[in-house]
Amino acid sequence: MNILFLCTANVNRSKTAEVHFxxxxxxxxxxxxxxxxxxxxxxxxxxxxxxMLLWADVIFVMEDSHIRRIEQYTEQRFLRKIINLDIPDIYKFMDPALIEQLEASYYKKLPAV
Incomplete structure (x- = not known):
């Protein structure tokens, strides 16, 4: 399964998720x-x-605004693949609290294979 994590700048949230998982x-x-x-x-x-959106089987975003941004450029083509983890931009890269949030949201929302 190909999983893509997206955030605003790919500095903290999505990069942490990629490295951790x-x-x-x-x-x-x-x-x-x-x-x-x-x-x-x-x-x-x-x-x-x-x-990248085509490659992904599942796309995890961190905020509703990320879904709107994808929709702005690709209309509704990828909406069925997108899951919002609802993680605010308040964490630094590999922050233990961020990893805890990612773990809790990811495993709860990951679709069955």
Whole structure:
């Protein structure tokens, strides 16, 4: 299963999710990216592409605004794949509290294979 984590800049939330779950669950393939071209450029991080959205079996976003941003560029093509983890942008990369939030939301919302 291909799993894509998205946040605004791919600095803290989505990058932490990719690193954490890649180490914990090597049976799945994890990637991450940001949805703001400006922030990804400023932070030299990965910007989400339509190819990434196509690649993913499941797309986890952190906020409702991320769903709206994807919808703005791709209309409703990927909405069935998107799950909102509802994790605010208040954490730093690999913050234990962020990992705890990711674990709780991810396993509760991960669709059955």
């Amino acid at each position: 890649s180490a914990k669950d090597p049976a799945r393939i994890y990637r991450s990216a940001g949805l703001s071209e400006k922030e990804c450029h400023r932070n030299q991080t990965t910007l989400c592409t339509e190819a």
